[in-house]
Amino acid sequence: MQQNQNFDIDLVDILLEKSKEIGIQVHLQHSVESIEKEQGKFHVYARKKEDITRFEADIVIHGAGRGPALDMNLEKGNIERKKHGVHVNEYLQSVSNPNVYAAGDAAATDGLPLTPVASADSHVVASNLLKGNSKKIEYPVIPSAVFTVPKMASVGMSEEEAKNSGRNIKVKQKNISDWFTYKRTNEDFAAFKVLIDEDHDQIVGAHLISNEADELINHFATAIRFGISTKELKQMIFAYPTAASDIAHML
Structure with missing residues (x-):
């Protein structure tokens, strides 16, 4: 398994710990060299630097x-x-070659290799094919999620990027497992890290881990995309009890 640089390292560490608790063994910085099947078992050979390790498995999933x-x-x-x-x-x-257009992973763009990015690209390509080159591709802030247990999601800057950007950054971070939103569904763990530009009262990054992270991250993406201030977000009244109703307490 290769480490993903898109997710907050503190939350990744939490996810790895939770994965171990449910019996998942995680081997970082290993690249698969080969897979062999022998007597109904799979032997997976993975490299870490100069060392090759053999893992035995009943099934291998790509x-x-x-x-x-x-x-x-x-x-x-x-x-x-x-x-x-x-x-x-x-x-x-x-x-x-002006007769050729490309979208999604087939195009060398700044877009992330995500399904909604490919979909946005396809709309641009279709419009330009039908109407001539009138629509340019623009990538707004794009959230991403990994559907592990618990889920993890991210949007905007990482903590390191935010602090290196020259902005006056406030980091809000907390374990929220004891909040009612998560206690009522008996979730084992939930946490967040929100990065706020204090001078402009703007969210510049959000990182979540919980079973609701994949939906909740979209609210933060909207706030970043349209410049909604934390003051304005705190004035919102969301349906309760939902993960979104906790946003004001995360800012």
Whole structure:
């Protein structure tokens, strides 16, 4: 397993601890070299630096996602390719062949490899194919989530990025397992870290871990995208008891 740099390291450590408690063994910084099947068992060989470790398993599941199918002799179609996809302009049009457009993971853009990003790209491409190049791709702040137990979600800057940005950053961080939102559903653990630009009263990053994190992160994404101040968020009255009703107490 390779460490993901998109999620807050403090919450990742919590997730790893919780994973161990339910019997999951996590081996970081290992890359799979080969998988062999022998007498109904799978032998997985993984490398960490110069060392190879063999793991035995009843089943092997690939959960690392998919890469775009770009090995298609693109050069014959005069389609310039970069490391992470087709080299495109702001209209998602190939810079070398104007008859070709690319979206999602197939395009070399600043967008994250996420389904909603690919969907947004596809709308831009469809519009430009039908109406000419009139729509440019723009990536607003994009939340991401990992559907572990508990779930983990993130949007905006990491704590390190925020502190290195020159802003006056306030870090709000707390274990909220004892809040009613989580006690009523008997959740084992919930926590948050919210990063606030104090000079402008703006949220610049939010990091959550709980079974409601995947939904709750969208509220923080909206606040960051449209510049909703913490003062305004605290004035909101959300349905209760829901995870969103706790937002005011997280700011």
